[in-house]
Amino acid sequence: MTASTAETVPHPNTGSSRPVAPGPAADEGLARRLKALACTAPLHDLDARKANLAGEYSTYAMAEVALAAIDLVTLTMDFDTGADHDQIVARLQPRVAAQAPGRPAEEHERVARWVLENLINVGSVDRGFRAVYGTFGADGAYVRRDYDFKLIEEVPGPGGTVYLRTTDEAVNVLVGALDTDVTSAQIAAEVKLEVLISRGRLADAQLAAEQARYRTVQYAETLRRALEATRRDVRAVDWLRAVPDMINEALDHVADRYRHENAILTNIRKARDEATEPEHKRRAAELVDIVKDCIRRHTQLQSRLLEAGPLFRAEQDRQAFATPVARAGLDLYGQLLAPLLPLPVERASRVTDAFFAHGTGLRTPPAVRVGDLIETLLTPPLEREHLGAEMPEPDLIATPEDSRFSEAQLEAALELLDLPHDAPRRLSGLLAEARRRDPELPYLVALLAVHAASPPVGTAYRQGEQRLLFAVDDGAELDDPEFGGADLIVGAALLDAAGMALDRTVENTAGKDEGHRE
Structure with missing residues (x-):
């Protein structure tokens, strides 16, 4: 069509x-x-x-x-x-x-x-x-x-x-x-079952009872999948509206069906006891077993519904407060690029080959089938341009300048913070001096000083920096008309370049000794 x-x-x-x-x-x-x-x-x-x-x-x-x-x-x-x-x-x-x-x-x-x-x-x-x-x-x-x-x-x-x-x-x-909607199908099947039993059509009633049992299984499967998804990730299931509404409807449904099935069970037992034909009696006995199984499944479903709320709260606590997995970060510049740049290509390529071989992950092999193999072998090669397809000319749009501080203000702030390594200063004094130069400059100085309260010492050390700005809180309160908090001690620290060279020499010597022992 x-x-x-x-x-x-x-x-x-x-x-x-x-x-x-x-x-x-x-x-x-x-x-x-x-x-x-x-x-x-x-x-x-x-x-x-x-x-x-x-x-x-x-x-x-x-x-x-x-x-x-x-x-x-x-x-x-x-x-x-x-x-x-x-x-x-x-x-x-x-x-x-x-x-x-x-x-x-x-x-x-x-x-x-x-x-x-x-x-x-x-x-x-x-x-x-x-x-x-x-x-x-x-x-x-x-x-x-x-x-x-x-x-x-x-x-x-x-x-x-x-x-x-x-x-x-x-x-x-x-x-x-x-x-089919589970709830409506279950109710329709059980009403049909009750009518067939009251009319004595036990053969058709057995088929309706089996259909009602299948719907009960399907209802339990819906809840089981919601709980399994919750155990994996509570955010994947709508526990704000969808699941609570489903649980409340399911509890009302189970209570109603339990009373209904007990009444059906009473009528089936009466039909079984009053039956004179052996076939009629046998079908009534089979119906008793099926409806008993439906009652058992509904009882089990009710217990799982009552446990769903506590399970959600327990999983929420477990997943929200779980300790994050500690992973050692990789500094590509300090640990890979900087040591390899001085080396010749022959020695550096061995390191890069090993790094990218372990960093690209697994490669899924293609499925080898005879049909795919024949199609691949018989497909003619495509004619390709030597330099590839023509690249479209990009339509570049200038990014508007939305920075609060200008380049001149940044240079002025860095000049203020260019302190001697043996003469640190208070943040309050730096802010007062910056305010005399420019009313907006104290905000940039304060931002840089707060950032220096936790300096990236390890990164600067690996990248070969000579000096590093730091800020220390000694408990003094900041006295300033615009800012509050701690009056930090701001200073500059010189990184030990000779110490870095010595550490690298020791590492290389240890690596050579380990190679000789092997």
Whole structure:
């Protein structure tokens, strides 16, 4: 389908046809149906690809086995844990064996494992599926979009274990809907369940009860993902409005559903006890187990909802007051550039090669596939210009001068602060002298003096500076009409250049001795 195939109507004035784009609501509904169709595509693809297996596997209905696998994983996983891979394969084997009872058990296990691994999509990089669908934009143009989803995903567990959990898309495949509101779907399913039980239609009631249980699992998954995101970063979750509103609604929902399910359980038990037909009694007993499981899951969900607030506050305290990781900073000028500039290129290149080899990080190798390799080998080389493409002429705009202090004021302030190393002065005297020269100059002098209260001694030492301005607070109070605080002692310190040369000589000698010992 392309933009040219859109519906056309005649123009009222000219009689010509013009394209009419569908409305936003219609287009959104179409996209939802296309996504629902995409979620079932991996299941149909299993039956299309079973011919690639070595052997005769045409007798197996792979889509049925896939639905059973999704059902088993959904009902086996709990709030904190998931389903075990080998356990799901073992529980799938009886269903596979029922389709081909004459085949060996090894073949049944292989089919079950193949279906489960394809639902996980083991062969892909991100272990997900992608479908392409089209929608109409605001201008009526046809736009293709990617829809990425997963059916069964692997999540890490305690002790290095890996669990299986179904996604929302997989649950929607089971209940036959997509992106359905969890709360409204749960209420509708349980009302439908109550009506079917009251009318004695226990076969349909069992299907409605299973759908209600799937919605309960989906509701718990929404909360679990919010809590997992909170443990990683509290800023990634809206704990100001979205999550508190969801928790309050979920608590009201659980309380209402708990009363509703207990009433349903009473009616099912009554139908089970009064039933005379064995099939009727069996379905009623199965319904009792399903509704009991729903009550258990709602009770577990309620306990997690009550723990969500304290968990958020604990994670907020932990992440806000965590000790930052101490990392040693690298001074490129003092530690790399300054020592290498006097060296010859042969010796300096070995240092730079080692530095950039460790500083560029890991390089991801390209995936080697036969199709990519053939395409790369058969693609003709592109003709390139010797000097590359022509660079556009930049449109330069002069930056306006917005500095408060002029160059002359900076020179005057530096002249005031150019003190002898053996004659420090008080900040109050410097401010008074600066005020006599220029009314604005004391602000610049005060700024430079405060900056000198914590001088970068190590950086200046490594870069070979000869003198350094410093300021010391000895407890005296500043007496000035414009400034307050401490009356700093401002002075200049000479850095020991001879000491720097001696330290470098000792380091070089120690390095040579270490090399001789090796």
